[in-house]
Amino acid sequence: MTVALGEPVSVWQLGAPLLEGPVWVERDAALWFVDIKGRKVHRYDPASGAKRSWDAPDQVGFVAPIAGGGFVAGLKTGLARFDPADGSFTPMIDPEPQLPGNRLNDATVDPSGRLWFGTMDDAEVADSGAIYRLAADGSCVASSPLVSITNGPAVSPDGCTLYHINTLGGVIFACDLDAEGNLTNRREFARIPNREGYPDGPTVDSEGCVWVGLYKGSAVRRYSPGGELLETVHFPVDAITKIAFGGPELKTVYATTAAKHLSAEERAAMPGAGDLFRFEVSVPGQAGVLVREGL
Numbered sequence: 001m002t003v004a005l006g007e008p009v010s011v012w013q014l015g016a017p018l019l020e021g022p023v024w025v026e027r028d029a030a031l032w033f034v035d036i037k038g039r040k041v042h043r044y045d046p047a048s049g050a051k052r053s054w055d056a057p058d059q060v061g062f063v064a065p066i067a068g069g070g071f072v073a074g075l076k077t078g079l080a081r082f083d084p085a086d087g088s089f090t091p092m093i094d095p096e097p098q099l100p101g102n103r104l105n106d107a108t109v110d111p112s113g114r115l116w117f118g119t120m121d122d123a124e125v126a127d128s129g130a131i132y133r134l135a136a137d138g139s140c141v142a143s144s145p146l147v148s149i150t151n152g153p154a155v156s157p158d159g160c161t162l163y164h165i166n167t168l169g170g171v172i173f174a175c176d177l178d179a180e181g182n183l184t185n186r187r188e189f190a191r192i193p194n195r196e197g198y199p200d201g202p203t204v205d206s207e208g209c210v211w212v213g214l215y216k217g218s219a220v221r222r223y224s225p226g227g228e229l230l231e232t233v234h235f236p237v238d239a240i241t242k243i244a245f246g247g248p249e250l251k252t253v254y255a256t257t258a259a260k261h262l263s264a265e266e267r268a269a270m271p272g273a274g275d276l277f278r279f280e281v282s283v284p285g286q287a288g289v290l291v292r293e294g295l
Helices: 262-269
Strands: 009-012 021-024 031-035 041-044 049-057 060-065 071-075 077-081 088-092 102-110 115-121 132-133 140-142 152-154 161-168 170-178 185-193 198-204 210-215 219-223 229-234 240-246 252-257 276-280
Touching: 009 041, 021 060, 021 102, 031 060, 031 240, 031 252, 041 060, 049 219, 060 115, 071 102, 102 152, 115 152, 132 152, 132 276, 170 198, 185 210, 210 252, 219 240
Parallel strands: 021 240, 060 102, 152 198, 198 240
Antiparallel strands: 009 276, 021 031, 021 252, 031 041, 041 049, 060 071, 071 077, 077 088, 102 115, 115 132, 132 140, 152 161, 161 170, 170 185, 198 210, 210 219, 210 240, 219 229, 240 252, 252 276
């Protein structure tokens, strides 16, 4: 079944080093995303075309909206509360104070309102990154084996399956997720050879299909809940980091991309690298969940 209805087009010509973490925030009908290496938080309003940016105090891997307002931001130095009204970042907790070479990278909110996020080696060499859950007491619970670059997590519509990625290893994992936030039965969901691209951020649509951006793969892939490759959406740039479903029907897909790995010659041949892209689909995504109160 083909769900993509149009070719991806650039909607914000940023030419950024490393865009990541797109999230559709229903309460203001806007897309939020980050430029990790540029230390920026961006907001795009598709209805008005308005674009706004905030400076982050350090590398910022994601922002996730909180039920009471504002966002949780994943900085290199740990979680912080980000208030767009004044641009402030208030530190919350560093999950890995013993690993100053790590940074936070990618996140999701499960149907219960729990924040899940990953860490990774900023040098992309050491196996020092893990998937964490922010617990009700404010602590961070490690929930995966160590790898160099984590991506995800993403959660199925019923809240029972969590997906996370070992990017350099080319493996997408699926785990059973229980009501208390415990992960069991970790298994290989899909494997992508490095020659086809490196699996980056995952997103799950309303049918439970898993969409994965390919870094150095010039595409986004859609997999069935059973791990079967269903569709590939090709891009005019080679590094797609993650997608998010937005718009009033959640059928507009926004994709973040990167340019940090390109030479000057490659950059000239790929002018859209590091831009925000959009394409349309026939199967909607899931409605976003806000991080629950009590942080």
